[in-house]
Structures are given as structure tokens and as C-alpha cells.
Amino acid sequence: MQEFAADRLVRVDNRQLSRISVVAQCLDNQWVTRDLLEHMVTRRLSYAEVERRRRQDARAEYLRSILNAQQVIVNRAYFFNNPVVYQDFRAPGPQREAFRALLDESVLVPFLLREGSPADEPRFTVDAAGWSAWRTLLGDLDTIRCLRLSWDDAENEQSTQRLMFEEFHRFLLQLRGFNLDALRRDLGLEAESIPTLRQKLREVTLWAADTDRADREGFYRQFLVEPGSDPAQGRFRSAPLVAELKHLVDLRYNTTVPDAVERFALIPTDSLRRTALQERPPVRARKPTEEGGPRAELTRLVELLRTLRPQAFDLALSPLRIDLTGLDLHHVRQARDTDEWRGYLLALESLLDDPTDFVARGQVVYDRYIALARRLAELVGERRQGQMRIWEPVVRVTIEVLGASASLIYDGDPRLEIVGDVATEVAARGAEAVLRFAVVGRDQRRAENELATGIDVMRVRLERAREDWRELVARLQEGGFPLTGGDVGRDSEPNIDRPREET
Structure with a gap:
């Protein structure tokens, strides 16, 4: 076996990445579909007892990531510790040649956290078969392009701490402030679960504030796995919201790297969508002296939507x-x-x-x-x-104020939908307007359920709620959108979510 020579390493940072580069969540050793995790928790099963199904799911999603993106950024450890990956280059044959070509073509890009080379000896437990195969493969390569946040060690350490570990910790600290109704809809919970959800998020936030190293492993030990068990075994407690908390925290954990390198997270099918992270710009308060009114705020909304590429990417690739x-x-x-x-x-x-x-x-x-x-x-x-069947996406841009809502609906025949009005008793009060962006397949779900898949884009402070609300509605009507009072008949046409029934 030829040793890997340092001059074969091509050092790249995010500026050299392709535009459609992804980090595939399916390679995370803790990833499991929502359906399978529910089965595990109910039956008290560990990862080992569902390993065949987990590996099949991960393999399909791994191949999907290579098909759907220009580049796939892969944590170096997954190359030799995940058989879903190393099965392709462990033995000679067409799969090994294809894998080597994908490395040569920079379709697969190893991500180095602190290592200086893809051949550095790991400081953690490794799969012996995978590590041997990886070293042999490296010896056969002419060059290999690897990614780090920075190739200056001191700068890389600062960036790793700030953009990954601190961001994950900050997420745990912010959970208590999440919109509970939106979160429970993303998690697929009933309204009655909100008190329990509120309490659990409070416990997580308090733990994160009092823990010196609030990492994912510590979170698993504190809230998810059986006391005394290794998180890698996947022996989860039969307790309320264990599965939901796992999906939420795993989602944020697996978006830290793509966010740090300014690329995309490829979230697997039957996994929690990125909308659950409730990512949005800070609240804007419109001052009384500020000109433009609702029309200016809608202009700002359009500008903000242009910054929603990670969410748009997830919404587009999910089907x-x-x-x-x-x-x-x-x-x-x-x-x-x-x-x-x-x-x-x-x-x-x-x-x-x-x-x-x-x-x-x-x-x-x-x-x-x-x-x-x-x-x-x-x-x-x-x-x-x-x-696959024909997909008919519907875009809703919705503004909600004190129970009233106005939605611009774009589905090939744009229209305006108004529901309710600001009550007289709060007409002169200030209020917060929430602007949401949602993309869904056209089906028979009501608007409020469609919005459960959306993104809170912006919150705007209205000084006189009813007056500003009516001005906004008037401006939208002046824009020429036909006014409807609710869902229309064509929302029941067949689509990929609900195909036409056979007759």
C-alpha cells in the first residue's frame, strides 16, 4: 500500500466550492427517519436492532445526494466509519472506480474539522475495515481536494468554535423563545401537547445555560437516551417528546456545517424540515415617521425572500x-x-x-x-x-395581525385571500404583524395547515393595528389581485401529494 503524500492534498475553502454543494444529513450516525424512530421508541429498540433498515434508508439518501447536487461535502470520519460510504471502495470493481472518479472530480469533498490531512490518524474509535480501505484508496489517488473552514490552524479553531459549536449552543439557548404553535405543527403534535412542549424546551434552555459544554452528546445523555447508556447505541427513553426533541436537535446539528461554509443542507425524506428551526430576520418596528407604510414593508418582504435560499432549497428538493x-x-x-x-x-x-x-x-x-x-x-x-407524478406547487405570502390574515396566493392564477378583520376593541392599539412564506403541493388542506410548512420571514410592528391593516388590504386590492374568501375548487385537483383516484 502506497502512503499518502502531503503534496497530493489540494486545500480548498468555501470560495472554491460549487454553488450547489450540500451536506447530506443521512450520513450522520444518529440519523433515523421519523417513522422508524417512532417504531424504535415504541418497541424499545436500539440502533443495532434496526440496523438493516437504517442502512438501507441512508444508502438511498446518500445516492440521492450525489444525484441531486453538484458536490457533496462529507465529514472525513464518514468515509471510513460509515459502511454506507466505504462499501463502494472497499473492494476492486466498478463501484471503487466510480468512487475514485467522484473524488477526482470533486463531487465528493472530504471536510476536515481540525485535521491537516485526510490521512491523519483519528483520535476516536474507527471501523478497522473502513480505515484500512480509506488508507489504501488515498494511496492510489493522484490528488484529493479537502475542505476546511480555514487552513490557518488558529483561524480554523476560532471559526469552528464560532460558526459550529457556539451556533449549536446558541440554538439550545433560544429554544425557550420558539413559537410553540408553529413548532408543534412542524413536529406533528396536537395542540394539547403545547404545555409539555413548553416545559421541555424550558428544561433544555436551562440545562444549556448551566452546562459548560452543551454539545449534542451531552444533550442526548440528559434528555434522550436511557441513563448510563452510550448515545451511539440509540437506546431511547419512553418519555414524552423524546423523538420530537431528537429530530429538532439533530436538524440543527446537521445544518451547522453547511451554514458555516455557506452552502446547503440536504435533509432526507421523512425527516424534520428546516422550517422547524424558525430562522428569520429580527423584528422590525416601523416608526411613525417612516415613510412607505405597508407597501414599503411588502417591498422589504420581497428583498428578504431573496435571502431565503437555504429554505427554498429545502422546499424545492424535498419532493x-x-x-x-x-x-x-x-x-x-x-x-x-x-x-x-x-x-x-x-x-x-x-x-x-x-x-x-x-x-x-x-x-x-x-x-x-x-x-x-x-x-x-x-x-x-x-x-x-x-x-413521480406532476407537482403543482402553491406559494403563499401571508400577513397575519391579531387573527386577521391576508394571503397572496401564486399558483398560476394569482389571487388575494382575506380572512377576518382586526377587532374594534384593539383597533387603536399597536400590534405585531407576522409575514410568512410557504410552498406546498396543491391539495385539499386548509390554509392554516399549509402555513404550518412555511417560514416566518419577518415581524413588523404596526402602531395602529386596524388602520394599518385596512391600508394594507386596500393596497393589495389596488394591485389587481382577484379577491377570494377561502380555498377554491381547483385546490382539490390531483397532484403528487394526492394522485387522482382510479375509477
Whole structure:
């Protein structure tokens, strides 16, 4: 086995990354689907007892990440400690050649936390088979591009602490201030669970404030796993909200690296969506002397939506999933070298250029992904065209004030929906208006449920609630949007979420 030479390492930072670079949550050794975790907690099962299912799920999502993105940033440890990854290069053959090519082409980019080289001896327990295979592979490479936050050790340590560890700690400290009703909807909880949710978030916040090292392992020990057990075993307590807290904290943990390098988190299917993190700009208070009124605030909303690329990316890619069962890595690499894949990528870049045009641009992304799926089916000699149906996204931009709401609905036929009015008894009071952005598949769900998948974009202080509210409604009507009083008939048309019933 040839040793890895230092001159083969190409050092890169986030400026050299491709635009559509992702960190795949599925490679996290704690990741498990929402459905499987519920089964584990109910049946008191550990990770070892559901390992086959976990590995199948992770493998499908790993291949999906390589198909759906330009680059996949992978924590160095996963290359040799996760068999989902090292199974491709452990033995000679077409999979090893494909894996080596993906490293050569910088499709797979090792992320180094503090290491100076991908060959550095780990300071933690390793999978012996994976480590041996990784060292052999490194010896065969001419070069390998690796990513760090900084290649200056002192600066890298500061950036790691500030952008990853401190951000995760700050998230735990902020949980107590989350909007509980929005969070319980994201978590799939009933309204009756709010008191318990409030208490649990308070306990987490207090623990994080009193703990010198409030990391994920400590959180697992304190709130999730059986006392005295190793978090890596996945023996979870049968206690209220264990599964929900795990999903929420795992989501933030797995978004720290993509946020630090200013790229995207690829969140797996059947996992908590990024909207649950309640990321939003700070509240803006409109001063009485400030000109522009609601019209100016809507302009600011559009500007803010342009900054929502991580959320738009997650919303766009969540339905982009095809059955990859039985496919190998070399099939996915072949698919990447097609006009269909390049067309899909261009459409995704266009959507990220302007998330506010989600309906039109999102549909192009989806259509081109269907074409890519068909091309992949041709490559593997199977017919998979029936795996996906037409997607009809609906965008809602909603302003809520004291129970009244106004929604601009974009689904190919833009319209305005008004629900309620600001009550007379609070008409002259100041109030907070919440602006939300949501993208959903068109179906029969009511507006309030659609908004559960949305993002709180901005909060604006209105000094005279009723007067400002009516001015806002008047401005929207002047914009020429037809006014409706609620959901319309075409919201029940078939779509990917609810296909047409056979007759």
C-alpha cells in the first residue's frame, strides 16, 4: 500500500466550492427517519436492532445526494466509519472506480474539522475495515481536494468554535423563545401537547445555560437516551417528546456545517424540515415617521425572500426523490454525465436566483428532474417513469395581525385571500404583524395547515393595528389581485401529494 503524500492534498475553502454543494444529513450516525424512530421508541429498540433498515434508508439518501447536487461535502470520519460510504471502495470493481472518479472530480469533498490531512490518524474509535480501505484508496489517488473552514490552524479553531459549536449552543439557548404553535405543527403534535412542549424546551434552555459544554452528546445523555447508556447505541427513553426533541436537535446539528461554509443542507425524506428551526430576520418596528407604510414593508418582504435560499432549497428538493433501490454508485455517476442532469441543475440554479418566483421556476426544476429520472431508468435498463407524478406547487405570502390574515396566493392564477378583520376593541392599539412564506403541493388542506410548512420571514410592528391593516388590504386590492374568501375548487385537483383516484 502506497502512503499518502502531503503534496497530493489540494486545500480548498468555501470560495472554491460549487454553488450547489450540500451536506447530506443521512450520513450522520444518529440519523433515523421519523417513522422508524417512532417504531424504535415504541418497541424499545436500539440502533443495532434496526440496523438493516437504517442502512438501507441512508444508502438511498446518500445516492440521492450525489444525484441531486453538484458536490457533496462529507465529514472525513464518514468515509471510513460509515459502511454506507466505504462499501463502494472497499473492494476492486466498478463501484471503487466510480468512487475514485467522484473524488477526482470533486463531487465528493472530504471536510476536515481540525485535521491537516485526510490521512491523519483519528483520535476516536474507527471501523478497522473502513480505515484500512480509506488508507489504501488515498494511496492510489493522484490528488484529493479537502475542505476546511480555514487552513490557518488558529483561524480554523476560532471559526469552528464560532460558526459550529457556539451556533449549536446558541440554538439550545433560544429554544425557550420558539413559537410553540408553529413548532408543534412542524413536529406533528396536537395542540394539547403545547404545555409539555413548553416545559421541555424550558428544561433544555436551562440545562444549556448551566452546562459548560452543551454539545449534542451531552444533550442526548440528559434528555434522550436511557441513563448510563452510550448515545451511539440509540437506546431511547419512553418519555414524552423524546423523538420530537431528537429530530429538532439533530436538524440543527446537521445544518451547522453547511451554514458555516455557506452552502446547503440536504435533509432526507421523512425527516424534520428546516422550517422547524424558525430562522428569520429580527423584528422590525416601523416608526411613525417612516415613510412607505405597508407597501414599503411588502417591498422589504420581497428583498428578504431573496435571502431565503437555504429554505427554498429545502422546499424545492424535498419532493425530488426517486426509488434508487438496486442502483449502484456507477449508475448515479453515469446519470450526472447527461444533458438531463445538466438541465436539472440549471433549473435549480435559476430557482435559487429568485425564490420568489417559486411556482414557475420550481415546476421547471421538477419537470427536469422527472426527465433525469427517466434517463436514469434507461441507463439501468428499468422502467421507473411511474415513480413521480406532476407537482403543482402553491406559494403563499401571508400577513397575519391579531387573527386577521391576508394571503397572496401564486399558483398560476394569482389571487388575494382575506380572512377576518382586526377587532374594534384593539383597533387603536399597536400590534405585531407576522409575514410568512410557504410552498406546498396543491391539495385539499386548509390554509392554516399549509402555513404550518412555511417560514416566518419577518415581524413588523404596526402602531395602529386596524388602520394599518385596512391600508394594507386596500393596497393589495389596488394591485389587481382577484379577491377570494377561502380555498377554491381547483385546490382539490390531483397532484403528487394526492394522485387522482382510479375509477
